[in-house]
Amino acid sequence: MPRENQTWQSVRDEVQRRIQTRVWPMGGLLPKEEDLAQELGCARVTVNRALRHLAEQGILNRKRKSGTRVAEFPARNVRFRIPILREEIEAQGAVYSYALLLRAQLAPPPPVRAAMQMKDAPALHLQSLHLADARPFVFEDRWINLATVPEAERVDFETLSANEWLVGHAPFTAGDMSFGAVRLDHPMAKALGAHEGDSSLTNERLTWDGAQSVTHVTLTYAPGHRIQSSF
Amino acid sequence: MPRENQTWQSVRDEVQRRIQTRVWPMGGLLPKEEDLAQELGCARVTVNRALRHLAEQGILNRKRKSGTRVAEFPARNVRFRIPILREEIEAQGAVYSYALLLRAQLAPPPPVRAAMQMKDAPALHLQSLHLADARPFVFEDRWINLATVPEAERVDFETLSANEWLVGHAPFTAGDMSFGAVRLDHPMAKALGAHEGDSSLTNERLTWDGAQSVTHVTLTYAPGHRIQSSF
DNA sequence: AAGTGGTCTAGACCACGTC
DNA sequence: ACGTGGTCTAGACCACTTT
Structure with a gap:
């Protein structure tokens, strides 16, 4: 006799409901997948998919052998969409443009050199x-x-932004990203059309192609810009 | 004759390789799941899992009937882990403590009231x-x-932070979060032991229990703090 | 109407982590 | 050694989207 075709989303919702109503308290242990599947009338894989989803969000902690527990600290894993700048600007209905201010070839300052190894x-x-x-x-x-992307030396980047050129010519396999805030100094404020001393959101990224660093970039947003997400 | 047991991770890696080497160019159409499964020698579900994973990261776009395409703009969906403050501080090996500075009951200012509906x-x-x-x-x-969480009125929050109390007493079903940067005014700088005019990262969250807002919070980090993630 | 992804089921085996 | 989650396979049906 076949089981009654629950969807993994309905299992996820039921589990969330039991956490919220504290049928399963914080730090508490859930029944094992097989038992839950039997109770809810679905296949174990369906329960697995639902629990895996909640674990990815940080709501559950799962370990083999020890089982599945409600997270003590419901630290959420929040997804942020990091779009290409052209896309982000055009999505606002604005016209995108780009200007190269400086192009030079030299050894990076120690912090950047160290980060890029x-x-x-x-x-x-x-x-x-x-x-x-x-x-x-x-x-x-x-x-x-340039050790990783020597072709970049022959590109002038006057009309095509480095970001868009790299997307097509220097694939990366991994990266690190961080957000911070910075007080604008005079030249930066001038470039951004803001005032010295204003506060800006910065986004720093370092990408890797295997063990070799590709590029290190610091984006400084105009004051007032925010990055948003829902959960 | 059974197929040869590829893992979904190996399928994911192979797909990423083909995108990076431009076997499948940006915007290009991938074979349908069934064909890919046959070519790679695995079950269609395994291919499905791999492609779904890449779509969640923003590397692929999938639509029924039209098929799977390499994203034009490889906008990454980056996950950030948003921990409870106590956890974040203790993870650094520091001792956590908490101090209540103000507790009042009044109508919120218009922007907050509007956001909280x-x-x-x-x-x-x-x-x-x-x-x-x-x-x-x-x-x-x-x-x-207080319309959503009336019990909060009877808690003094002198020793237990609102965050930790709410976690146990006011479950939420959804939320919005944003990051920004702010220039510290005098009182805020004094509270944070920083200088007026310093720049701080801020994190704003609004949580909902169904259609009712639960809480609105703005966290202002000490200057220099960054939020990190890898991808 | 037809094509493609989305998901479910049952059963099996594997892998990790604890004892 | 053993228990639990992690994943794979084959086959089936559903759901969304475009023709």
């Missing part, structure tokens, strides 16, 4: 501005590892 | 400080909707 070989340094309807939106400060 | 009913307003090794770490400004 480079010898003292020169790298390509680019500073540029991304504009929305001709208003400064983001200031970009980028270092490209 | 409240009438002009009073809400509970709390300001507090979270400290790591007795050094200010985060300033918290919180509004609690």
Whole structure:
């Protein structure tokens, strides 16, 4: 006799309900997948999918042998969508444009060099501005590892932003990203059309192709910009 | 004759390889799941799992009937882990402590009231400080909707932070979160042990239990703090 | 109407983590 | 050694989208 075709979403909802009504208290142990499946009248794989989903969100902790527990600290894993700047600007209905401010070839300063795990070989340094309807939106400060992407030396980046060129020419396999806040100094404020001392959100990214660093970039958003997500 | 037991991770890796080497160019159409499964020698469900995973990351776009395409803009969906403050501080090996600075009951200012979709009913307003090794770490400004959580009125929050109390007493079903940067004014700088004009990362959250808002909180981190993630 | 992804079931075996 | 989650396979049906 076949079971009664629960969906994994309905299992997820039922589990969340039991957590919220504290049938299963914080830190409590859930029944094992097989038992839950039998109780709810579905296949174990369906329960597995639902519990895996909640674990990815940080609501459950799962370990083999020890079982599944309600997380003590319901630390949520929140997803943020990190779009290409052109896309983000055009999605607002604004016209995207780009201006190269500086292009040089030199050894990066020690913190960047250390983060990129480079010898003292020169790298390509680019500073540029991304504009929305001709208003400064983001200031970009980028270092490209020429040992990893030697072709970059022959590109002038006057019309095509480094971001878009790299997307097509230097695939990456991993990366780190962080957000912070920074007080604008005079030149940066001037570039962004803001005031010295204003506060800006910064986004720093470092990408890798295997064990070799590809590029290190710091984006400084115009003051007031926020990054949003729902959960 | 059974197929040869590929793992979904190996399928995912192979697909990523083909995207990086442009066997499947940006915007290009992938074979349908069934064909891919046959080519790679595994079950269709295994291919499905791998492709679904990449779609969740924003690397692929999938639509029924039209098929699976390589995303034009490889916008990554990056996961950030948003821990409870106590957990975050203790994870650094520091001693967590907490101090309530203000507790009042009044109608929130218009922007907060609008965001929380409240009438002009009073809400509970709390300001507090979270400290790591007795050094200010985060300033918290919180509004609690007493229509949703009336019990909060009888809690003094002197020793237990609102965050930890709410976790146990006011489950939420959804929320919005955003990050921004702010220039510290004098009182905030003083509370955080920083200088007026310093720049801080802020994290704003609004949680809902169904259609009713639960709480609105703005966290202002001590200057220099960053939020990190890998992908 | 037809094509493609989305999901379910049953059964099996594997892998990790604890004892 | 053993218990629990992790995953795979084959086959089936459903659901959404476009023709």
